[in-house]
Amino acid sequence: MLLRGFYERKTLFACILATGAIFIDISIVNVVLPDIRNDLHTSLAQEQWIVNAYLITMTAFVLPAGVMGDVWGHKRMLQVGLVAFIVATLLVGLAPSADFLIGARALQGVAAALLTPASIAILRTSVAPERQARAIGIWVTGTSLSASIAPAFGGVVGGLFGWRWAFLVVIPALMVAVWFARGIIDSPQAKRRIDLVGGAIIATAIALLTAGLIEWPTRGLLDPLVLGLLAAGSFVVLVFVWHERRFPEPMIPPRAVRDRLMNRVHVFTILAWSTPLTMGLLISIRLQSALGYGPIMTGFLLLPMSLMVMLTSSRLTAFAAGNHMHLMLRLGPLLTAVSVIPALFLADGRVWVVIPAEILLGLGMACMAGPVTHAVLQLAPAGDEGMQSAINLAAARFGTLMSIALLGIAAALGWSLAGGPVNPGNALEGASQFADGAYLAGLVLSALLALAAIPFATAARRARAVTD
Known part of the structure; x- marks a missing residue:
């Protein structure tokens, strides 16, 4: 069954372009990393952070971003995420140093966290129920295409124009997504407060655990840094549970836990x-x-x-x-x-x-x-x-x-x-x-x-x- 109406097609294209850019920037960095090394004279540790800063912040902030979308509207989160991703990508392309690039990649990860749950939720709230499965299938196809072509695409663009353009070239597609997103009918908003403190706590916990899991394969489980990150992340999870039990409208409500x-x-x-x-x-x-x-x-x-x-x-x-x-x-x-x-x-x-x-x-x-x-x-x-x-x-x-x-x-x-x-x-x-x-x-x-x-x-x- 094909999607009906220009409205549903625009909605779907906006979601595909948003998540497609996320997958491209996950895959493309490994291809252009040698060029970044030659240009910015990066150390091995800096190169690891150029890759991992994006993954850590994207994973850490995805849960708070999803809850904010339920309360403030998924359309709004998608639009904010798209603008933030454009700004972060510009900063990546203009980075004068390795440390600046790491910070810009971390900001890209935060923007990606805003985009992903919003894109998925919009497919339910903005597409008719009988066409949602078809829309989700097309969305998966589009994001898979982005991920599969990203290495070759990055290699060609980076080889011809430099590594900076391998990132900057996605900005026109993101601007098209911003235009498409204007026509999305906003989802009904949940009537509850946002637990911002709980969001900050769980983002910190996930960031620590993610960093520990990233370092585990290269350093080993018994490495002090790995053990410290995993232990600190686990402790912050316990702090989050303690906080949620005392907050009147927790970020993860009891109904979700049960x-x-x-x-x-x-x-x-x-x-x-x-x-x-x-x-x-x-x-x-x-x-x-x-x-x-x-x-x-x-x-x-x-x-x-x-x-x-x-x-x-x-x-x-x-x-x-x-x-x-x-x-x-x-x-x-x-x-x-x-x-x-x-x-x-x-x-x-x-x-x-x-x-x-x-x-x-x-x-x-x-x-x-x-x-x-x-x-x-x-x-x-x-x-x-x-x-x-x-x-x-x-x-x-x-x-x-x-x-x-x-x-x-x-x-x-x-x-x-x-x-x-x-x-x-x-x-x-x-x-x-x-x-x-x-x-x-x-x-x-x-x-x-x-x-x-x-x-x-x-x-x-x-x-x-x-x-x-």
Whole structure:
């Protein structure tokens, strides 16, 4: 079913352009990082912060931003987020120093946090119920396209015009999104106060935990910095719980804490979104480190996953909404787990197995991305769309960071079981029987995470009933 009316199409395009810019700026920075190093003379620590500052602030502020959208209106949050992202992107493109660039990237992350839950919630409040599944599928297709073309796009623009233009070139699309967003009918606003203190506390907690999870794979769990960040983040979470119990209108109301169906969807998201990332990382490292492929050829071999998501997301989301949500959310993790089987043979140097592995991964992601978003919007009570979308986004980010941390542990264990020496550094790097053991252990972890998500797909039964 096609979307009807210029209004709904403008709404959808505004959401796609907004979230597409977010995914582009997540992916593009790794491509232009060598040019940034040559221009601004960055240290390794500064380069890590150029990448991570964006991810930390985006993850930290997404929950407060979602709640603010429920109270102040998602249209308003989308417009503020778009303007903030344009300003932050200008600052990135004009950055005179590495430290200035880090600050601008952090501001980009805050703007991204404003945009993402607002874009998702608007798809429920501004699109007719019978066309929401189709809209979500198109939205997933658009954001997947942005993420898949970003590395190549950044490489071409950065190579021709410099790294600054690789960021600045998205500004015209964001300005178009600002114009489209003017016509969005604002969502009904929840009648409650915003717990700004609680928002600041939970943003601090998430920032600390996110930073700890980012540092875990490279430093190890027992590193003082990692332990300090995780411990501080956990303590601030307890402070947040204490504060919420005493605030008359808490940021996360008791009804959300007691909503078992929605909580099962969030746990599903944490587990299900772990496998595509770990699989992509394992295959990429294997191709480049052990088999000698360059980044361009590796990107080409990984392309089938993105293509499958782009080609099938819209139809599979609509199919899921038509009484098959439960089936799709079980099939998605199963397909991603099965993708491990052909990937096993990459350890023997059979590069062609990457294609079926990536196709299975792409189909699995297409079965989950749109349907999970649709389930969240269907299950969320009216007025809680932004909050629940934000929690689900934070769950997805937590799942990816957790899986990378666990991958380091699994790889070290596989290296050890293969008879490797102590302290391998990066166990996945290089071509040896020990690295083979690390690779195989990582694949086992990926399959287990995917299979663990399947029991939590039962929450989709209620979402199906609402759709009906």
